[in-house]
Amino acid sequence: MKKFRAFARGWTMAIWLILALLIFGNGELLSQSLDIPSKKWGISFGNSKKFTGLRFNFRDSQVCRITGINITLWYPKKDDNNEAIVEGLSLGSIPMGGYLRGVQIGLLGISAAKSSTGISIGVLGVGSGEDMTGVNNGGLGAGAGQDMKGLNIGGLGVGAGRDLIGINIGGLGAGAGRDMTGLNLGLFGVGAGHRMVGINIGGLGAGAPNVYGLNIGGLGVGGETLKGVHLALGMVHVPNDGQMIGFAASAFNYIKGTQTGLAIGLVNYAYRLKGVQIGLVNIVRDNPKYRKVLPLINANF
Secondary structure, three states: OHHHHHHHHHHHHHHHHHHHHHHHOOHHHHOOEEEEEOOOEEEEEEOOOEEEEEEEEEEOOOOOEEEEEEEEEEOOOOOOOOOOEEEEEEEEOOOEEEEEEEEEEEOOEEEEEEEEEEEEEEOOEEEEOOEEEEEEEEOOEEEEOOOEEEEEEEOOEEEEOOEEEEEEEEOOEEEEOOEEEEEEEEOOEEEEOOEEEEEEEEOOEEEOOEEEEEEEEOOEEEOOEEEEEEEEOOEEEEOOOOEEEEEEEOOEEEEEEEEEEEEEOOEEEEEEEEEEEEEEEEEEOOOOHHHOEEEEEEEEO
16 A cells, blocks of 8 residues: 555656646646657657557647547637537646537636537636537537527526527526527527527516517517517517517517407507407407407407
């Protein structure tokens, strides 16, 4: 046992000595690596470019492919590592690379220039220039330039430049430039540039041009096309020539297009009605004069 402890202490001291030389050495040394037993696999100390195994480095530079356990203390120079493929377990202050695959844990954050697949956890945030797939959890936020798919959680917000698919939870809000599909939750709001499908809950509001499913907004729910169940304390709103299909309940259901289904509110307004309004005041602009404004109930089939 004593011999084993002495052996372990010796290896520990050697590892720290090598790391110190790599970190505090000159620029030329920082671009090199010490690899045991091979340049391609085993244990690597330094900036190995293609390696499989356990790898320690201070700062990655122009890496090609790393597979295994990659521990990097600092982030790469700007645009210096955007084509790197890193597979396995990545640990460090800000694990970065072009393509991150596996488990990435960053003390500050995670950043993939192209795509991230797997589990990404960053204390401040996680992000990808293109796509993120898997479990993505950022203390402040999580975002992708194109698509995010999976379980996406951001302390302040979650966002995708294109599509957001899965369970999307933003402390303040969740949004997508194009479509949101799945369970979408935001303390303040959820929104999409084109379509929301699924269960959409925004503390203040939920909206998109096309909204399908169960939609709940504290102040309002809105869209050009609403299909499903739409609930709000304030207003359910459809703009000119839009349509609400299904069930709407709010203080003011303001359908400046066609209502198909049932609306319940203090005041209900629809330009055209194919269904029933129930409320204190019910207005249907397209109805005959004597049925345009009615108390309690208005209907047209």
